[in-house]
Amino acid sequence: MxxxxxxxxxxxxxxxxxxxxxxxxxxxxxxxxxxITGPNGSGKSTLARIIAGIETPTSGRILLDGQDITEKSITxxxxxxxxxxxxxxxxxxxxxxxxxxxxxxGRNLSxxxxxxxLFEVGLxxxxxxxxxxxxxxxxxxxxxxxxxxxxxxxxxxxLFDEPEAGxxxxxxxxxxxxxxxxxxxxKDSSILIISHQERILSIADEIIVLxxxxxxxxxxxxxxxxxxxxxxxxxxxxxxxxxxxxx
Amino acid sequence: MKMDAIQKRLIAEVAGLHEVPAGAYNxxxxxxLAGRQTTANIDIQSKxxxxxxxxxIKPGTKNESVHxxxxxxxxxxxxxxxxxxxxxxxxDVVIVAGCGIDNCGTQDSEHDxxxxxxLEKGAKVKYVEKHYGSGDGDxxxxxNPVTEVTMAEDSSMEMEMVQIKGVDSTERMTKxxxxxxxxxxxxxxxxxxxxxxxxxxxxxxxxxxxxxxDVVSRSVARDTSFQxxxxxxxxxxxxxxxxxxxSIIMDQGKILAVPSLEANHVDAELVxxxxxxxxAGDQLIKLMTLGLTEKEAEEQIINGFLK
Numbered sequence: 051m052x053x054x055x056x057x058x059x060x061x062x063x064x065x066x067x068x069x070x071x072x073x074x075x076x077x078x079x080x081x082x083x084x085x086i087t088g089p090n091g092s093g094k095s096t097l098a099r100i101i102a103g104i105e106t107p108t109s110g111r112i113l114l115d116g117q118d119i120t121e122k123s124i125t126x127x128x129x130x131x132x133x134x135x136x137x138x139x140x141x142x143x144x145x146x147x148x149x150x151x152x153x154x155x156g157r158n159l160s161x162x163x164x165x166x167x168l169f170e171v172g173l174x175x176x177x178x179x180x181x182x183x184x185x186x187x188x189x190x191x192x193x194x195x196x197x198x199x200x201x202x203x204x205x206x207x208x209l210f211d212e213p214e215a216g217x218x219x220x221x222x223x224x225x226x227x228x229x230x231x232x233x234x235x236x237k238d239s240s241i242l243i244i245s246h247q248e249r250i251l252s253i254a255d256e257i258i259v260l261x262x263x264x265x266x267x268x269x270x271x272x273x274x275x276x277x278x279x280x281x282x283x284x285x286x287x288x289x290x291x292x293x294x295x296x297x
Numbered sequence: 298m299k300m301d302a303i304q305k306r307l308i309a310e311v312a313g314l315h316e317v318p319a320g321a322y323n324x325x326x327x328x329x330l331a332g333r334q335t336t337a338n339i340d341i342q343s344k345x346x347x348x349x350x351x352x353x354i355k356p357g358t359k360n361e362s363v364h365x366x367x368x369x370x371x372x373x374x375x376x377x378x379x380x381x382x383x384x385x386x387x388x389d390v391v392i393v394a395g396c397g398i399d400n401c402g403t404q405d406s407e408h409d410x411x412x413x414x415x416l417e418k419g420a421k422v423k424y425v426e427k428h429y430g431s432g433d434g435d436x437x438x439x440x441n442p443v444t445e446v447t448m449a450e451d452s453s454m455e456m457e458m459v460q461i462k463g464v465d466s467t468e469r470m471t472k473x474x475x476x477x478x479x480x481x482x483x484x485x486x487x488x489x490x491x492x493x494x495x496x497x498x499x500x501x502x503x504x505x506x507x508x509x510x511d512v513v514s515r516s517v518a519r520d521t522s523f524q525x526x527x528x529x530x531x532x533x534x535x536x537x538x539x540x541x542x543x544s545i546i547m548d549q550g551k552i553l554a555v556p557s558l559e560a561n562h563v564d565a566e567l568v569x570x571x572x573x574x575x576x577a578g579d580q581l582i583k584l585m586t587l588g589l590t591e592k593e594a595e596e597q598i599i600n601g602f603l604k
Contacts, residue, residue, distance in 0.1 A: 144603070
């Protein structure tokens, strides 16, 4: 179980203090699939980075299964069972897909075992197992590999920061099936996803709406979803594309 | 084979050999011949003036290899060796060279190898060269290799040159000239640490139609070490040339990259790329979110980069 108590985060720019997150209180129970949504710039990604230990909150406490992890490093939190899928997956010259999966599982995974993780995210394993995680991979491929490495960790709490970012709609339809399957296989773990996608929101147990650094509302998915469908927070991707204009 | 334990360890580092290899070989230890074997197709002869060896590979020789490792385990040796390789038309061989220096003494040890390759028409060579230094004496471990490659029509050469550890000072110059349809691929990997200095220069001339060269160097400079990479490709015919220098800089390391291109023909297509930078913060963070410490993450990134 993850618990955030009075989390605030601010940065100083040109002698001016900008508040990114204000007094966030939330709980992600075991066996729950929770989605955080809200307009761009509302502080969602910052919140995920604070949970993973990449950013340090200005004030407040983070508890994982009752243990205060506020002062713990990224590495310590990973070892305690937090996994984090980046919004923009990182590229590495020279590190291969198999290398990353081995680092994620912390053991000398066989090629066959690694293939199973790739198969889960819809990649034909034999085409990818020896590939480098470099600029030769497309955004969609990288995203799937990122998701596979995070799934391979079998963590207590898995965070996803906008899994839909950077991939086309067709690919995302397939990806949303992966999340539905994760929801089914959740067991005693929990999943926290930052997303704007209705397909992700609709399979959530709980939805948290973050606006301007504050929790605007939170509750069971069906209750919250009814209030935000058609708003900026959960606009169907094609409508947003249409309104924003494709480049 | 007349070698002691230190020499055997050096051989394993530079040639990946734990026993006597199959095929032709010439082992040199502390300036003495330590073992030689020739085959029906590959001959090795000492030069008359004793300055090195001539390796002659018969035309059409396939799937054979030549190992010519050199080890120095005594302090204070300084030697220059000339090795010439004559590779017959249509041959397809692997040549493994390398030099390991273990210097526990106070005097400098230096091996300057001059390798000349003459590839006849259609010959194909894969050349692997590893350099390694060890020993904690004050004497420096110095390696200054010169490689010259003369390539006839449609010949091809792939060179892999690695220097990861322990060499205090290196000045490397690789020159190649290519006739029509010849193809040269060079992959260099270099890591310097402590106060080491490394210079790596390439002079490639593409003289015939359809000749191509691809020179890629990946390097890491740690501590207060210094590296200079200086690659020049000249295109004198319709040809393709590419050079790339990609470096990670750490601590107080310094790197100077000087790629240059010279086009002397309107259909010469030449490209160079050079990038120097520290390890990206998000790469470290990504690996830390997988449970690695910052130091472990750094090692993984460097190992992968130099793989």
